[in-house]
Amino acid sequence: GADAACADWLDPLPRGEAVQISCTMAPVEGLGPRHLHFAPxxxxxxxxxxxxxxxxxxxxxxxxxxxxxxxxxxxxxxxxxxxxxxxxxxxxxxxxxxxxxxxxxxxxxxxxxxxxxxxxxxxxxxxxxxxxxxxxxxxxxxxxxxxxxxxxxxxxxxxxxxxxADAAPEALAGRPRGRLSVVGIGPGQAAWRTPEVSRILSEADELVGYGFYIDLLGPLAAGKPRADFDLGGEEARCRHALERAAEGRNVALVCSGDAGIYAMASLVFELLDRPPERGGVSLAARRVEVTVAPGITALQAAAARAGAPIGHDFCAISLSDLLTPRADILRRLRAAAEGDFVIAFYNPVSRRRRTLLAEAREILLEHRPPDTPVILARSLGRPDETVRTVDLGDLSVDDVDMMTLVLVGAARTRRLELAEGTRVYTPRGYERKLAGGEGADPDGKGDAA
CATH class of the missing domain: 3.30.420.180 (CobE/GbiG C-terminal domain)
Incomplete structure (x- = not known):
């Protein structure tokens, strides 16, 4: 072909009629298993x-x-x-x-x-x-x-x-479109990190996040440029990640658990949505590619460690009143309690906030028995992990800290004693269905789940 000189790497191949290779930048007809096209x-x-x-x-x-x-x-x-x-x-x-x-x-x-x-x-x-x-x-x-x-x-x-050009380029000029990947690394251990997140982290040019979370990455973070932020610096963290991506970098914003659950994904989109006069990011940052990669949540991990407490309807409520008015938290608590949801409490206490969990316990006791199982899961997936079950009536604020997820069962949640210890589960209603009771499917067609 016209550009055979550009394909000198083909010279060592044996000559013959088995395969034809057309070396040209022009379109080639009749390509197939025995007719290949090399286009410089x-x-x-x-x-x-x-x-x-x-x-x-x-x-x-x-x-x-x-x-x-x-x-x-x-x-x-x-x-x-x-x-x-x-x-x-x-x-x-x-x-x-x-x-x-x-x-x-x-x-x-x-x-x-x-x-x-x-x-x-x-x-x-x-x-x-x-x-x-x-x-x-x-x-x-x-x-x-x-x-x-x-x-x-x-x-x-x-x-x-x-x-x-005179020849194919060895490297491209210009910069790529920047990318920000907001990733959830799970609660702690590497075995709970998804392959997708591990791939994104390995490909990233730099890492941004709360320093402790980046440290949890171990070898995946080794040698990579990183920007560590303290707790409380969430907006600065997200803004920095977006502006670095705006310069053409591939940036990973590291979150624990799942990036979209009480983490940074929502704030990233909020900053992109804000106009500049209200503290939004630069126009260049608004042009970057943003992706979100899911992770195992503390709620999922706590439920798996305990058995199957979220086998039926459940919800999550953050007890932090830093960003949500206290009245809104209490209103949601009452609705969830009346609806008999299994409830996961994120951010249950802090050094200064000690009363909301106690108020939550009293509201829940109005709607479910005092022996309702409550799972206290702390430092999930880490060496100092602890998971224990207490009665709702015995739940004490002093048993909980900032590293604890509190998972409160519904009225129908049960305990089961096995050789491995106590397991907690919430039946979905299959026993009642088999008995033909309320909620049974008259056609016998259960859902796919």
């Missing part, structure tokens, strides 16, 4: 798009540019654009469809390419601070010896240009 990745695609440009419109424009160049999509090594388009859905969809990285450039870098542009635009300069996005981004990525293969082409909402 020397092409840099530059694009621009109006806000909310339809993805299909940009794709059709790029298809036309590639056809005009006589180039295969496999010869494109990157999609390139201005950094303010880091979150443009059409651009993201294009990079995904081509299966190549997206690289971003500031307006100042693109403007430095103005002398090489074939179609400089004063309108574009007024809009984004440079005379050309598609051509400038393609040329920047192709390097100083690169040249335009296809000048800027336009549709109603998009632009595209194609540049060719």
């Amino acid at each position: 990745t020397r092409l840099a695609l530059g694009v621009g798009a109006a806000r909310n440009c339809p993805p299909d419109e940009l794709w059709r424009l790029v298809e036309g540019v590639l056809a005009e160049a006589g180039a295969s999509p496999f010869a494109v090594h990157s999609v390139n654009t201005i950094d303010v388009k880091a979150d443009e859905p059409a651009v993201l969809a294009l990079a995904h469809r081509l299966g190549v990285p997206l690289r971003l450039f500031p307006a100042s870098a693109l403007e430095a390419e103005a002398p090489r542009l074939a179609n400089p635009s004063a309108v574009v300069m007024a809009e984004v601070g440079c005379h050309g996005v598609a051509e400038g981004a393609a040329l920047l990525q192709a390097g100083p010896t690169g040249r335009l293969l296809v000048e800027k082409r336009k549709s109603a909402n998009a632009t595209a240009a194609l540049a060719i």
